[in-house]
Amino acid sequence: MNKNFRYIGKRIERDDSLDKARGKALYLDDIEKNNMLHGKIYMSNKPHAFVSINKESALKVEGVTHVFTYEDVPKNLYCSHQWFPGADVVEDENILQKKARFVGDRIALILGESKEAVNKGIKALEVSYDELEPVIGIDEAKKDRSIINGDTNLAFSKILSCGDADSAFNECDYIIEDEGSTPKVHHSAIENHGCLSEMDEFNNIVVYAPCQVVFQVRHIIAKALDYPYSKIRVKKITIGGSFGGKGMPILETVCAFASLKTGRPVKITMNRSETIMGSRSRNSTRIKIKTGFNKDGKIIARKIDAEVDGGGHFTNAAAVTMAMGKKAFRLYKIKNQVFNGKSYYTNTVPGGACRGYGSPQIHAISEINIDNCAKKINMDPVKFRLINAVDPGDKDPIGAPELGNARIKDCLIQGAEAFNWVERKKHIKRKNTSRYSYGIGVAAGTHGNGYKGAFPDFTNVNISILPNNRIWIKIGIHDLGCGTVLTMQQIAAEVFKISTKNIDVPQGDTFISPYDSAGTQASRVTFVCGGAVKKASEVIVNKMLENYTKLFGCSLEDIIYEDGYIWTKNNDKISYGDLADLVESKLESNLEVSVKYNSPGNPAVYAASFVEVKVDNYSGLVEVEDILAVHDLGQAINKTLVEGQIEGGAQMSIGMALSEEIEYRKDGTVKTDNFSKYHIINSPSMPQVKSLLIEDGEPGGPFGAKSVGEITAVTPGPAVINAINDALSCNICDHPATPERIIKAVLNK
């Protein structure tokens, strides 16, 4: 593969960072509109109850203008997870609920002339609850004593399988079973949730949303309000982090309703506690894995039973269960495997996308189990993984798209070498003292590149070359902080041979962006949207060259174009912009193309992490002393951005392994309702992350690139847990491995 790139892989700086540093970038809460009303959601204090509300006392508060409840809103049920009308879901949400299904559920909206008035209104509102028995946790849900929706708490179940696992277990030399749990994780974007909307002069509802899928927000609002798609303008604005958390509309329907009803701009914001309790979370799970293998280390059969806590509304109950199951078939060659996934309604915060979408959960347990299999036959865990890992070009055993250029073996081999795995494994115990135990661990993982094979995965791009020598790319992308805009700029720059500084890529706006089928989620943007930008750039460059031949009477082969200029031996350099000008003046045309691009596939990405930990035998606190993260990402579009993803993904994954959990009390209230109790990894607890990139090119991806953002949050955590289990010779499978759990494991040894 030609690697003499001008822009691809380069450490180019992003356009937006200086304004962010200067405090000039406007986030949702920084925007004020004339005549704007402030809004606050009254969230249920009870996990499972019919609510009745007396508005009077709140309306008496000076400055409170409106109080809305279930009685006031349209009764069109929707599912906030549904990003296009064809996605099969259960619609069980209202703009405001009559029956609260979790502490934090939306039951009223208070509007007022100031934040203070609204807060006083919230405090004054009289709410009475007709309480039902709360269902907290999967075990409680399974009893079906108290039902949250329909006639059972079982929201979804599905079996995926290949071969015949049940009979294959009989042929195995060994069988190892493990059971573990993963927590509800708060996305912890430092910006909380918020939304602003207003009516424009044409009676369009304009919604300013820090979101991931403008067309999803439009669809859900259209559905909830029964308002035409064409009159809903959703603009993605600068976002203070999302990680999946701002994927589903939480406030957008309420906000749009309020503007429609009052005719005024309305801004609704949530604080941290409200965001933790009332938005979405990573689904918690309980997973049982049974693996059968032979004495040579070859896995023969595997059975996975996964139970998912879906929370109070259906949302992603089906999607996340399926996502988990599918990943189980794409990392190791396992001829006989069955995945049995079930998700349940509970009276807790609903599940939503969260970086990795099921992959962090399934790998958390499966990678511990793999280590235990290796241990059983005294085989090095890297070697055990290598024996079973998939190869490039392998097919998916359950019929999903092919794995593509799957380089997990390279990740493991090169990673082990760079980490000095074999030597360290031999000597690690020498570091032990009476106070501290040391261990090393490895974990592998896989993730996808979009929706191809499951849902429509296409996008539209419109590109023009403008007379001021700027390239204008319209595509429905959303920069969530990852550098999506720059990624598109670099891909286009490579094709155009022009600096990224000349390329403008505005973000998603349903009145400007051409339709995109699936938004900025599912690790699809670099692979699918980047592929689309590359394709469309090629089309328009060809158009530019053809027009040049018409204007200058030369052949295509004579044309040289570089750095934004185009010329031939006989003609002076003119800029692309000058050419655009000439095309309009002389040819009565313009340099503009629209291209629809369908994803060419859904290859897998792979990663392996190698970790050393130091465990305090007394406090149970774990320090990650060293971490190497290896990623098979095809081709880095921008190395700085890629490292940023890897380092940030490690922070999230280590947090899930060690300290992060939204904890519920039996009464359904949330214990960990702020950062003083919900502990994400802070600077002193964060290791320096070393990253190693395997850049072997993915044939379907733009310049060989595939995804990296989500897979980064998959393997560090299980590698940490495997290292802890190595250090303490125990088998911790429940997440997070808090100091209490670690001490308990040591005592129970």
Added chain:
Amino acid sequence: MNKSIFTAPKSLDELKTALSKKTHNTYIVAGGTDLAVGMNKNKIYDFSLIDITKIKELKKIEYKDDLIEIGSCVRMVDLEDNEIINKYVPSLSKAASCIGSTQIRNLATIGGNIANAAQCADTVAVLFAFDAEVEIINSIGEIRKELVYDVIQGIGQTTLKDDEVIIKVIVKGQEANEYSSFSKIGARKTVTISKINACIKLALNDNKITDSRVYIGSIGVKAVRSLLIENALNNKVFNEELKEKILELGSKQVLDSIPKRKSKDYKKIAVKGILDDIFCDIEKRRNLDE
């Protein structure tokens, strides 16, 4: 209708006057790290404040007649950096340095740490071990002294009356042959609320412990004095062997203090960690002295 009044007295005399006008709706604010957060959380807007941070003498640390006087508005960062505290009450510097984040230590005050009477308050275990006293002023300008140990009655409960404010903490600094240290354990390495903390103060004569004070926090409504450990320390030679014994007694102390609490299973082990830290720190300081 309650009118919000904000008063920032500049002297004790002005403070006295402010206290005399105090209503049930008036709050004393120093660092603000708990009050401002609490008011916002509880959506309270109509209240009056007496800001005591503008009183210069409450921000001083002075060595007077063998005693160290610490103004109640002295912030954690001051305790951390101050040479007098570093020298004479090093465990207080250590405790202050472990509280919250840099930003919080730049605001939070020693008076606030006492008056809030949190179960896990880090400076409090040290102040107990040093038999520290506080000076309290009231609305008619009377000043009374009370042991910090007695001021704190329970979680969030103190002997402070409505018109009273802590103005000073008085500590007798450690002698040349005395050592003290503090350690805590929370949910992560830093910026964390203590799950358990402790302070030990020792007098050493020729490597023999002649006197000791041991307080362990978060195993009772306020830090608990461990006579069990003190008795085991007194008249013993300070060495590794003694440390091992003390760690075991730490576990026993936890079980004695919170026999029924679920957290005992963890704390009985974790306590060994903080006692180990404290021993190592004292050992290090001793080696530096020699």
Added chain:
Amino acid sequence: MEIKATINGDEIVKNINPNKRLVDFLRDDMNLKSVKEGCSEGECGACTVLLDKKAVTSCTLFAGQIDGCEITTVEGLEKTGELELIMKSFSKNGAIQCGFCTPGMIMSAKALFYKNSNPSKDEIIKAIEGNLCRCTGYNKIVKSIEEVRDGIEHE
């Protein structure tokens, strides 16, 4: 109540609601939107500003308490030219992703440099212990601050 304070170099005399939190006063009354609110309890550091050159969380103070004090935000650093080096270092090193924590992070770094012009890596890490970032894993932020310490200039 009327307060007199120096905000980003300007001396102001202003009638304010002293019961407001400092973060609300700075954002709503002074239009200093660099000051972000992330947790409202002093845990995330997004609202960090300098109070007499020391980093404090502006959600844990009442506005009335700044009477007679000096407050600095990144808007103030930009005015004096002090933002230049650090902002470029952050940008160049990829220390800014979503950017929501960035102004607070920069103020903590600045406070550190006021106290110590040659901090070690550990001191840098400690100075930002109260500034949470979910995007970067801190590595690139620490590196950026180290480069400012070392006087490395970026274009």
